[in-house]
Amino acid sequence: MISSYYGSILLLGRTNVGKSTLLNFLVKKKISITSHKKNTTNNNIIGVYNNDIYQIEFIDTPGNIFSKNKIFNLLKNNKYDFILFILDKNKWNYIEENFTKIFSKINIPIILIINKVDQIKNKNILLPYINFLKKKINIFYLFIISAKYKLYTNNIYDIICSNLPKKKHLYPKNYITDQTDQVIIKEIIRENIMKFLHKEIPYLIKIKVIFSKILLNEINIIFLVKKINHKKIIIGKNSNNIKLIKNRSEQNIEKFFKKKLKLNIWIKIQ
Known part of the structure; x- marks a missing residue:
């Protein structure tokens, strides 16, 4: 009998950081719109990746969820198996600080994703930035990618799938999204x-x-x-x-x- 694995994963990050682009890649279908304009995603969007063994529910969140109260209310039940925390190159201010303060109070593994690496001309800035992030966040795994150009993205599946709990699939096999x-x-x-x-x-x-x-x-x-x-x-x-x-x-x-x-x-x- 083939075992099945299921997990629920939340995508978090500031507005225009690339969450929707990454969601579309992970689900293998364009279900969330992308734009350079702010607040493109207005509501949570569920996208589901399916194969015979693994089913992963990805939840894309609006970029305006960055107050400590909103983040805490979203995460207080610890119902997610992972958080994909997405950062735009080397940006960091009170928005990211609010996320990290709440992360320290919850027990959900954080997969950190530095996005838009294609826009970083001087890659030497990444090492000090990563060292800075390690002091701020207890990182389960780190990826440096370009979601737009699908650079260095494939291994994300390997890390997630190898750490999913053994569980029955929640959705039908052909289910893709909760969007009508x-x-x-x-x-x-x-x-x-x-x-x-x-x-x-x-x-x-x-x-x-x-x-x-x-x-x-x-x-x-x-x-x-x-x-x-x-x-x-x-x-x-x-x-x-x-x-x-x-x-x-x-x-x-x-x-x-x-x-x-x-x-x-x-x-x-x-």
């Missing part, structure tokens, strides 16, 4: 709005799926905005902006659901 089809569609569109529009405009748009029938290969979306000039910005000169958002979103949605789809978008003043 409608949420995934909205998030894909939101990612492309952030990509092709600038400044605060993406945060002022409400996306509403008014009719979504994947089986009929058609998805209808309304963008709700409050001002006419916001509508004009979204449409863009010669409708360039809305065309880019529609076409790229349609491609991304088709790739996720693995079928040909038609995306219709309307913009309305709320």
Whole structure:
């Protein structure tokens, strides 16, 4: 009889540190949107890695969870098998200090991940930074990676799987995420709005799926905005902006659901 192993792992770190990019890599599916803009992930997102023996539940958290009270409430039950604590190169301030103060009060192994190594030109800065981190955190294991370019990431599975508890799998074998089809569609569109529009405009748009029938290969979306000039910005000169958002979103949605789809978008003043 084949033994099964299951674990629940929490991803923590400041906003825009690369948690969503790493989650997508670990789950082998793009379920969390990525952007250079802050606070891209607004809610916890569960992604599940499955094979015949191992099942790993990864929980991606919003980057605005960095007050000591929020961190403590999230971790006080010690229900996670590991924490993936993700750092951006050599950044460190009160946000990371808050995390480490709570880490010292809990009994959850910390896997430390220094991300965006591709952006570090002088690698000599890493050794003193690592020595500094070792004084701050009781590190179970350390990885230095680029989640974006999938550099030095494969061994993360080996360390996690070799230390998972023997347990029945919690989710069905084909389960990937707790996000509904409608949420995934909205998030894909939101990612492309952030990509092709600038400044605060993406945060002022409400996306509403008014009719979504994947089986009929058609998805209808309304963008709700409050001002006419916001509508004009979204449409863009010669409708360039809305065309880019529609076409790229349609491609991304088709790739996720693995079928040909038609995306219709309307913009309305709320």
